[in-house]
Amino acid sequence: MNPTIAWITARGLFGRRRFLLLFPLPVLVIGLVALGRASGVSNSDWGPAVLVGLGVAVMLPIVALVVGAGVLGSEIEDGTAVHILTKPLPRREIILAKLVVAAAITVVSTAVPMFVAGALTDSVRLGAGLAAGTALGAVTYSALFLLLSLLSRRPVLLGLAYIMIWEGLLTNLLSGTRVLSVQQYTISVADSVAHTSMLTGRVSVPLAVVMAAILTVASTVLAIDRLRSFTLTGETS
Amino acid sequence: MTTVELSNVSRWYGNVVAVNDITMTLGPGVTGLLGPNGAGKTTLLHMMAGFLPPSRGEVRVAGAPAWRNPSVYRILGLVSEREAVHGFLTAWEFVLANAKLHRLPNPEAAARRALGLVEMTGAQDRRIDQYSKGMRQRTRVAAALVHDPEVLVLDEPFNGMDPRQRLQMMDLLHQLGDAGRTILFSSHILEEVEQVSGTVQVIVAGRLAASGDYRSIRRMMTHRPHVFSVHSSDDRRLAVALMGQASVTGVELSGAGLTVQAGDYGTFTRTLPKVALAEGIRVRRVLPSDESLESVFSYLVAS
Missing domain, CATH: 3.40.50.300 (P-loop containing nucleotide triphosphate hydrolases)
Known part of the structure; x- marks a missing residue:
């Protein structure tokens, strides 16, 4: 972990307007939960839809995508990455600093609202479960989307395709794809902590944790290797 | 080192x-x-x-x-x-x-x-x-x-x-x-x-x-031949006078004016006004016709 890179990355992230994209979704989740409570309707009617359908399936991956694809992707896009890359630093150090910043910001801006939403919906225990699952998902997504920003010049588009097509569509149709769905890991871990009927984990908890770890590590290792072979293109090309 | x-x-x-x-x-x-x-x-x-x-x-x-x-x-x-x-x-x-x-x-x-x-x-x-x-x-x-x-x-x-x-x-x-x-x-x-x-x-x-x-x-x-297109009040007389100059290697007369090939850029651009003044000819236009960088480079590649 290189503190200077982490510092520049964090300043860059908070300095860009894109940062504002982090707020609406968490606010929406908490707002809908508050609305549900105020309506007097039983929380089992709206809880799963808001917490899982919106919180876990939309807010978490979108926030992770904005941050994860932004920490390095936006610097590659505007060319400022050169200043960090022309240093005699192991590329591992650069990627790890980026990952730590992305994961930390994503965890804070998703797990905290999920905790609040869970606690308001049912109990502190549900909140804690959701926070734990979301934190695991946030770290995994961050590594995945950071890698994506090195594989493609359009990481946000690819990330959205993964979220919507793979996790949104295929995991509901084909049970085999669940093994490779960060969303399913998040739900399973949350369920195991919260023990509630609001959440239905579809993969086993050990599998979820191990797969999340494997995805995170593999993405990071691959990202480091891609950064070693980072090429610059001239303005004309 | x-x-x-x-x-x-x-x-x-x-x-x-x-x-x-x-x-x-x-x-x-x-x-x-x-x-x-x-x-x-x-x-x-x-x-x-x-x-x-x-x-x-x-x-x-x-x-x-x-x-x-x-x-x-x-x-x-x-x-x-x-x-x-x-x-x-x-x-x-x-x-x-x-x-x-x-x-x-x-x-x-x-x-x-x-x-x-x-x-x-x-x-x-x-x-x-x-x-x-x-x-x-x-x-x-x-x-x-x-x-x-x-x-x-x-x-x-x-x-x-x-x-x-x-x-x-x-x-x-x-x-x-x-x-x-x-x-x-x-x-x-x-x-x-x-x-x-x-x-x-x-x-x-x-x-x-x-x-x-x-x-x-x-x-x-700079020592490559330069080509200028010149237009004056009396192109033919200017052509004759320019041919007498050492810095000029060729002159072509056409309806549109003169095309002058000069061996040395600096000397020619100093000579032209003197010659015109001495002959009483008014020079209306002087255009270096191959001054683009690409032509300089292609000359370099050819040499």
Whole structure:
């Protein structure tokens, strides 16, 4: 972990307007939960839809995508990455600093609202479960989307395709794809902590944790290797 | 003595050859990489700075390959063409961060020295996105110089600078070259290269077209035949008078005026008004018809 890179990355992230994209979704989740409570309707009617359908399936991956694809992707896009890359630093150090910043910001801006939403919906225990699952998902997504920003010049588009097509569509149709769905890991871990009927984990908890770890590590290792072979293109090309 | 060596370096993108079999050795002093836009200058510089693998051949900085080898940045600094800086930082924060990333023993002192070199000390506490283009460029040079590199590579460093900033930057490159650093900068403007560098490498269409002392290259460029189209009150009489001049090697008379071939640019442009004045002819138009840089370069390649 290189503190200077982490510092520049964090300043860059908070300095860009894109940062504002982090707020609406968490606010929406908490707002809908508050609305549900105020309506007097039983929380089992709206809880799963808001917490899982919106919180876990939309807010978490979108926030992770904005941050994860932004920490390095936006610097590659505007060319400022050169200043960090022309240093005699192991590329591992650069990627790890980026990952730590992305994961930390994503965890804070998703797990905290999920905790609040869970606690308001049912109990502190549900909140804690959701926070734990979301934190695991946030770290995994961050590594995945950071890698994506090195594989493609359009990481946000690819990330959205993964979220919507793979996790949104295929995991509901084909049970085999669940093994490779960060969303399913998040739900399973949350369920195991919260023990509630609001959440239905579809993969086993050990599998979820191990797969999340494997995805995170593999993405990071691959990202480091891609950064070693980072090429610059001239303005004309 | 730190050198940059390219041996038989080629780089292609698909079917397009950007750099074609270039071999050169750069030693201490200032070298100008001259060539028209699209000649492959940036591709060459990126290969030297480790941001592009050569398709064939080898690029070595101080004996080590540049590609996939971050340790070259201990001795190499790069000022890229893209004018990208972290605009939300001040110059001081930016250069200091660069010094820290280099793990310099005293980053504050290094940042102060680098900002002093480019004369940015006075403005160092303002945000970079409030700077003029020239100031931003100097800040980037300070960041590239913060670790006092043996080799400095600059891609079109004078772009967007006003004449005073240009002079100052040229001075700085001179100083660094005189201090034994290996400085390579690219440009598509002959005059820039002439003012800064002792050695010039000319590349045209991906090939090394000429290489050596700038004076000899300058001579090759200025002593080529120049073609002017001239229009006057009496073209025929002017043609006769011009043919008597040593600097004129040929005159062609046509309905549109005269096409004059001159052996020496400077002498001809001084001779023409004198001749016209002596003959009482009014010159209405003089156009150098082949002054584009491309024609200069193609002449160089042909010779």
